[in-house]
Amino acid sequence: MALGPCSLDLQKRRVELVRDWSKHISSLLDLLFNMGTVTEEDLSLIRGGGHTGELDCMRTLLDVLQGRGEEACRAFQFVLSNFKTSTASETGKAKLFPQNTHNMQKVLKEGLQKHKDILAKHHGPVLSSYLSSARQTSRSAEVDTFTDITFCRQVGYPVPLQYQHEATVVGDSFRASRDEAKRRGQTCAFRELYQSLLCVSEDGVALLSGVAGSGKTTVIKRLVQQWAADVDAQKIVLSMSFRELSLITEPQSLQGLLSDHYSHLKPVLPELLTSTQGQVVLILDGLDEFCFPLDFERTPKCSDPERELSVGALVVNLIKGNLLPGTSILLTSRPHAVAKVPQLLVRQFYSVLGFSPAQQKQYFEQNCSSSQAAATVWSFVSSHKPIQLMCHIPAFCWIVSTALHEGTSCLFFDTVQTGAASQENGSDSTKEVSGAECSDQSSSDPNALLANGPAAQSVCRPTTVTEIYCCFLKSIVVFHVGGCMEGMHLNRLQDAPRVLRENKGMLRCLGALAFRGLLERRFVFDLSDLSSFSLDSCELTQAFTVEVLKEDKASLTYEKSFHFIHTSVQEFLAALYYMLESFSGSDPFSGLKPAVPALHKHLMSFVNKLRRPKRVLHKRVKKAFRCGESHQSGHMDLFCRFVSGLFVPKTRFILDGLFSGEHRPRLASCMNLPSVSPPFVVKLLRSQLHSSSLSPERQLNICHCLYEAQDSELSLHLQHWLTVLSQQTSGQCALLNRDWSELAFLLQLCPDLQQLKLDAQELDAVGLRRLLPVLPLFSTLSLAQNPLGPEGAEVLSLALRSPDCQIEHLWVVSTDLGCEGFRNLAEGLKDNRTVFDLRMAINHIGDTGAACLAELLKTNRTLRDIRLRDNLVTDSGAELLMEALTENTTLEYLWLFDNKLSKECVQKLKEFSKSRSTLDIKVCF
Numbered sequence: 008m009a010l011g012p013c014s015l016d017l018q019k020r021r022v023e024l025v026r027d028w029s030k031h032i033s034s035l036l037d038l039l040f041n042m043g044t045v046t047e048e049d050l051s052l053i054r055g056g057g058h059t060g061e062l063d064c065m066r067t068l069l070d071v072l073q074g075r076g077e078e079a080c081r082a083f084q085f086v087l088s089n090f091k092t093s094t095a096s097e098t099g100k101a102k103l104f105p106q107n108t109h110n111m112q113k114v115l116k117e118g119l120q121k122h123k124d125i126l127a128k129h130h131g132p133v134l135s136s137y138l139s140s141a142r143q144t145s146r147s148a149e150v151d152t153f154t155d156i157t158f159c160r161q162v163g164y165p166v167p168l169q170y171q172h173e174a175t176v177v178g179d180s181f182r183a184s185r186d187e188a189k190r191r192g193q194t195c196a197f198r199e200l201y202q203s204l205l206c207v208s209e210d211g212v213a214l215l216s217g218v219a220g221s222g223k224t225t226v227i228k229r230l231v232q233q234w235a236a237d238v239d240a241q242k243i244v245l246s247m248s249f250r251e252l253s254l255i256t257e258p259q260s261l262q263g264l265l266s267d268h269y270s271h272l273k274p275v276l277p278e279l280l281t282s283t284q285g286q287v288v289l290i291l292d293g294l295d296e297f298c299f300p301l302d303f304e305r306t307p308k309c310s311d312p313e314r315e316l317s318v319g320a321l322v323v324n325l326i327k328g329n330l331l332p333g334t335s336i337l338l339t340s341r342p343h344a345v346a347k348v349p350q351l352l353v354r355q356f357y358s359v360l361g362f363s364p365a366q367q368k369q370y371f372e373q374n375c376s377s378s379q380a381a382a383t384v385w386s387f388v389s390s391h392k393p394i395q396l397m398c399h400i401p402a403f404c405w406i407v408s409t410a411l412h413e414g415t416s417c418l419f420f421d422t423v424q425t426g427a428a429s430q431e432n433g434s435d436s437t438k439e440v441s442g443a444e445c446s447d448q449s450s451s452d453p454n455a456l457l458a459n460g461p462a463a464q465s466v467c468r469p470t471t472v473t474e475i476y477c478c479f480l481k482s483i484v485v486f487h488v489g490g491c492m493e494g495m496h497l498n499r500l501q502d503a504p505r506v507l508r509e510n511k512g513m514l515r516c517l518g519a520l521a522f523r524g525l526l527e528r529r530f531v532f533d534l535s536d537l538s539s540f541s542l543d544s545c546e547l548t549q550a551f552t553v554e555v556l557k558e559d560k561a562s563l564t565y566e567k568s569f570h571f572i573h574t575s576v577q578e579f580l581a582a583l584y585y586m587l588e589s590f591s592g593s594d595p596f597s598g599l600k601p602a603v604p605a606l607h608k609h610l611m612s613f614v615n616k617l618r619r620p621k622r623v624l625h626k627r628v629k630k631a632f633r634c635g636e637s638h639q640s641g642h643m644d645l646f647c648r649f650v651s652g653l654f655v656p657k658t659r660f661i662l663d664g665l666f667s668g669e670h671r672p673r674l675a676s677c678m679n680l681p682s683v684s685p686p687f688v689v690k691l692l693r694s695q696l697h698s699s700s701l702s703p704e705r706q707l708n709i710c711h712c713l714y715e716a717q718d719s720e721l722s723l724h725l726q727h728w729l730t731v732l733s734q735q736t737s738g739q740c741a742l743l744n745r746d747w748s749e750l751a752f753l754l755q756l757c758p759d760l761q762q763l764k765l766d767a768q769e770l771d772a773v774g775l776r777r778l779l780p781v782l783p784l785f786s787t788l789s790l791a792q793n794p795l796g797p798e799g800a801e802v803l804s805l806a807l808r809s810p811d812c813q814i815e816h817l818w819v820v821s822t823d824l825g826c827e828g829f830r831n832l833a834e835g836l837k838d839n840r841t842v843f844d845l846r847m848a849i850n851h852i853g854d855t856g857a858a859c860l861a862e863l864l865k866t867n868r869t870l871r872d873i874r875l876r877d878n879l880v881t882d883s884g885a886e887l888l889m890e891a892l893t894e895n896t897t898l899e900y901l902w903l904f905d906n907k908l909s910k911e912c913v914q915k916l917k918e919f920s921k922s923r924s925t926l927d928i929k930v931c932f
């Protein structure tokens with residue numbers, strides 16, 4: 008084959024090229040690889056495993072190019088003609104490798120000790136929270152306040168079906184039906200996690216998943232601190248956050264990245280990367296915050312730590328084990344982002360379940376300044392189910408402690424007065440607070456929810472999640488400067504309305520930022536975001552905002568970014584902004600557009616006030632809920648709950664001073680204020696609850712909204728459902744307008760309930776669909792004598808396919824399934840690994856249904872006991888079942904009484920059963 012001009016030229020100049028260009032071989036190879044002229048395999052051939060000299064490398068490169076043809080040779084000529092002879096990195100490289108091995112070992116050891124010290128400091132306590140700064144004197148390090156936390160170890164990872172707000176389903180992991188999982192040893196504590204990740208020599212990827220604020224970063228800090236303190240530690244930990252990696256926009260080599268990040272390791276880095284590979288544990292925190300795509304299929308393979316790559320390609324090659332082979336990699340992520348890493352690449356999967364009730368109690372003991380204060384907070388939390396449910400998330404425990412700080416600071420005005428009075432009388436105000444109102448209720452008693460539900464509450468105790476957040480914000484704003492010194496509480500609280508009024512502007516801007524972030528699903532903001540809402544970062548550091556908006560300075564680029572201390576705080580501030588704007592007659596959405604001139608905004612607000620303000624307000628509320636409805640991911644759920652809560656005048660009174668024009672003349676107490684949302688809000692919520700277009704998850708959220716709105720009807724309905732659950736009533740319900748979503752709400756708040764028995768409750772497919780968010784959480788589901796029909800079976804099938812499914816006993820006797828219904832159910836059972844006891848007598852599934860069951864039994868290995876009494880199965884159906892059972896050896900009982908079987912067939916079934924020692928077929932003629 009004739010050679011092209013470029014190939015000929017290279018051939019002619021070969022000697023000259025080898026002589027003049029060999030010293031630049033590394034850079035030339037980088038450029039050619041990035042252009043796609045040479046491949047990963049070519050590179051290893053050219054480098055000859057690192058043992059080949061530069062001249063030989065150059066010769067091989069020329070051979071490879073010649074072999075590739077004219078295009079490759081032309082690309083090479085192009086590279087040569089554009090090559091800048093600045094190869095400082097290569098000349099410097101020789102200096103990085105001291106020749107003497109003994110010296111190298113010493114340098115490496117010293118470097119690693121220094122690295123340990125630096126990393127321990129980096130991952131040390133950050134005294135940014137109000138509570139920690141207030142308690143600097145009594146507690147020296149965060150290490151002391153680390154509360155053990157519960158994890159769950161899984162094989163592979165379940166991709167969560169995201170229909171609900173992540174934070175709102177956390178408590179599900181602690182349901183009693185999970186005890187089985189515990190027995191199987193799937194849950195573990197921090198010690199086991201440390202052992203498995205930092206002591207055992209296993210390479211590959213481990214993934215730690217948890218919702219916002221579940222403590223992933225705290226766990227990483229703790230792991231690093233423990234490792235740094237462990238003199239026998241064999242591992243070398245490198246740790247970075249995805250938030251920092253997201254700021255790298257230029258191609259970067261792994262070596263460059265590590266030496267920028269850990270400049271103290273620079274002298275030993277090449278040695279570290281080559282000789283200690285099996286020992287390195289690389290921690291990458293916060294995968295959900297990584298803003299570059301991770302393309303595991305198409306990213307070119309690269310195993311050269313010196314090659315510059317885009318940061319996305321770098322991460323892909325690290326996770327795939329191409330760069331740093333033999334290294335253990337620990338990734339952390341919120342659940343919605345775990346699927347960014349293909350399941351096959353994940354060796355171990357842990358999810359952070361959060362604090363169990365015992366750990367919650369321990370948290371308050373460790374974080375409140377006295378054991379009495381801890382007892383007060385704990386008795387309050389354990390008697391308010393919706394609040395306790397959220398306390399599985401550590402960040403929420405922190406919010407609760409801050410809100411109820413020492414049990415006195417953030418309670419309502421009249422409580423303060425009670426405190427003042429008791430102080431005057433020489434009694435202890437903390438005792439007042441921890442009195443009878445906070446009596447400890449058994450957390451296992453569902454009645455506790457109602458006893459302390461909104462309607463049953465004394466007027467001045469925080470009862471809802473919104474009220475907790477109001478107290479939290481007030482605490483932060485009022486006590487920010489100077490902390491909460493002894494004896495200063497009352498003065499400061501009495502001055503709170505003025506302080507809040509003065510900070511209203513700042514809170515409004517912060518809320519607008521939070522709201523826009525929420526609409527765009529953004530949780531990290533940069534300086535330009537802040538300035539578009541007139542927030543000046545310098546001003547922010549002077550104000551209370553450091554407690555709610557956290558500043559991150561990337562160690563790699565020194566760029567500033569900001570995020571709210573917890574996503575729920577962002578959601579609360581967004582709702583607060585929404586309500587402030589709505590009450591003042593402005594449109595919260597127009598406040599997000601910087602282009603709207605201030606004059607126009609004021610004009611509009613004035614016009615709105617003249618128009619019927621109530622109608623405008625109604626419009627805004629509808630818009631807020633529509634916003635929540637349209638997002639099936641559920642990420643607006645908490646926002647809607649807070650909006651509902653902020654409609655309650657008593658709740659708003661906590662933030663007296665912010666909502667101008669209200670409570671005038673000033674009320675000395677919240678006692679006279681309504682403790683329920685205005686009727687139009689409750690009416691709107693109720694009409695939404697009955698809307699057939701809403702998904703069951705959103706309907707469930709509406710119940711939470713009603714709880715926040717302190718709707719008294721909800722309490723009544725829940726009381727009714729409690730009676731149903733205790734099986735005191737059956738058949739026709741005593742209550743008109745009962746709603747199955749309300750039952751779902753109640754069930755979510757009763758973690759100790761393992762069995763859901765709703766026999767003969769006239770539960771149809773529509774009602775069952777409303778229960779769907781909680782159906783998978785029970786070990787026994789007894790739904791006999793309800794008109795479920797084929798549509799109901801479809802709903803059950805969805806529950807059976809849920810990754811959270813715990814159902815073991817499924818009892819659907821006499822539920823009108825028919826053959827179509829059973830076909831739907833069988834679809835769900837095909838993928839299910841939990842149901843072993845299926846009772847479905849009197850469902851008329853017939854031979855078509857029996858054929859479906861036979862198909863199912865060929866693959867299902869979980870079902871052990873199937874009861875098919877009275878189902879119109881004839882001989883041909885029975886034949887199909889026997890045929891399937893020759894393949895299935897796990898089924899133990901098959902009940903076939905009262906079907907349409909001939910005498911011969913019954914005999915045959917009995918013979919078949921006799922021939923199988925582990926199978927008992929119950930049948931009679």
Ligand SMILES: Nc1ncnc2c1ncn2[C@@H]1O[C@H](COP(=O)(O)OP(=O)(O)OP(=O)(O)O)[C@@H](O)[C@H]1O
Pocket residue numbers: 136152153154155156217218219220221222223224225226293341370401402403405573574
């Ligand atoms: N084990 C723990 N003991 C005591 N406090 C904890 C613990 N875990 C978390 N916290 C508290 O909760 C807060 C949030 O935790 P952390 O930042 O670790 O959560 P995260 O899961 O990393 O959240 P995100 O997904 O938002 O990054 C911490 O600042 C700390 O106050």
